[in-house]
Amino acid sequence: KLHAVGGVCVTASHNPAPWNALKLFNRTGEFIGPTEFRRFDRILTKGRFDLKSAATLGRISTQTGWIEEHIKLVLAAPGISRQAIRNRRFKVVVDAINGAGSSALPELLQRLGVEVIRINCAGDGKFVHEPEPIPTNLRQLGQAVKKHRADLGLACDPDADRLALVDENGRAIGEELTLAIAIMPVLRQKTGATVFNLSTSRVTADVARSLGSKVFLSKVGEANVVRMIRQKRAVIGGEGNGGVIYPACHAGRDSLVAAALVLTALCQRRLSLAQMVETLPVYHAIKTKAALTPRFAKQLQGFGLEAAKLLGRVKVNRQDGLRFDFERGWLQIRTSNTEPIYRLIVETDDKRLTQQLVRQVSGYFK
The missing domain is CATH 3.40.120.10 (Alpha-D-Glucose-1,6-Bisphosphate, subunit A, domain 3)
Structure with missing residues (x-):
């Protein structure tokens, strides 16, 4: 809207309070991709910059009202049934973990006629529980939903780009x-x-x-x-x-x-x-991680044959690590971009099968 050449968001997302970081946007308002980041990283690594005088840098201006602009954007989006939501007269508890969504999310809901109960919406950046919106961190929200007899609970992470749900019984349904x-x-x-x-x-x-x-x-x-x-x-x-x-x-x-x-x-x-x-299909997933070993790369190369033994007929996707889709589910193994670990996800239609596959695959990579 401002025809800017880029943007910077100061956030460590769902990571704990001691951490902070920068998210970089391009001129289209999207996060920079790998190619753009490599160019940026090369400039930083060289450490040589073309310095400009203050007179030629442009100007700094502070603008307000962007939360309202964003709420208008969301309300105008096709597919959102504004009147139906108003007619339903929802009661919703919001836990914004005192982050960026502290005023924006409740204000949007109120514009939709929702009765909002706020917890952890001071917007002061002080996390009262672990910030990632996963079930183990949403107990307070679940208790508040039951206490206020709300229709549901909504939790976002500190930079408000993720949303988790708690049902009317106070149960976190999983992100x-x-x-x-x-x-x-x-x-x-x-x-x-x-x-x-x-x-x-x-x-x-x-x-x-x-x-x-x-x-x-x-x-x-x-x-x-x-x-x-x-x-x-x-x-x-x-x-x-x-x-x-x-x-x-x-x-x-x-x-x-x-x-x-x-x-x-x-x-x-x-x-x-x-x-x-x-009404939704039921699957049972386990997400785990383990330290990389010196043998991991070689083991991963040979895992295709092992997967066929464990899973039967599989469809293989190599875009991001290895993903195997089979009749009753799928599993993925990928290395982390930020830590010396690999991540394993197994999801099937049977809890015991999921647990069994996690044990077998983890055992293979030991």
């Missing part, structure tokens, strides 16, 4: 289901392609396909998902960590967009959140 529910109203309004990363639960792909969508899987990372959304002209996409990307609004993960779409889905289906979860 994977946010995306599965959020895509429903978009695909009901307009059938089109969807893009999810390779670590996203199969339940989301199942929901998308049931609504006539062709599903594409990208490498992990928001920039990778956005790039494929552009390439495939997808109508919606995201990541299974609660990150919803709705390009009709903007090309980035957004908890406000996710919240509006989830409430729309509940209105369209005339269900509570717990009832909505009951």
Whole structure:
């Protein structure tokens, strides 16, 4: 909107309070991709900069009102049933962990006629619990939902790009289901392609396909998902960590967009959140990690044969580590971009099978 050449967001996302970082945007408002980052990194590594005088650098200006602008953008997005949400008269508890969503998310909900109960919405950056919006960190929200007899609870991470849900019984339903529910109203309004990363639960792909969508899987990372959304002209996409990307609004993960779409889905289906979860396919996933060993690269090369023994007929995807899809589920092994570890995700339709495969695969890489 300002025709800027780029942007910087100061955030460490869901990481603990001692950490901070910079997220870099290009002129289109999207996170810079690997190619752009390598160019940027080369400049930093060389340490030689063309210095400019203060007179030629431009000017610094402080602008306000951008939360209101963003709320207007979300409210105007196609597929969001504003009147239906108002008519439903939801009562919602919001836990913004005192982060960037502390005023924005409650204000959006109030504009939709929602009765909002705020916890941890001071906006002072003081985390009262671990900031990642996963079930183990949402106990306070669950208790508040039950105490206030709310319809549901919404939790975002510190920079408000991920959304997790707590049902009317105070149960955190798992961040994977946010995306599965959020895509429903978009695909009901307009059938089109969807893009999810390779670590996203199969339940989301199942929901998308049931609504006539062709599903594409990208490498992990928001920039990778956005790039494929552009390439495939997808109508919606995201990541299974609660990150919803709705390009009709903007090309980035957004908890406000996710919240509006989830409430729309509940209105369209005339269900509570717990009832909505009951309609979804059931899978059992385990996510684990382990330290890399000197033998890991060689072991990974030979794992294809081992996977065939364990899983039977498989479809292999090598975009991001190794992912094997088989009749009853899938598993993925990928190295971390930030730590000397590998991550293993196993998801199947049977809890015992998932546990068994985690033991077998972990044993192979010891």
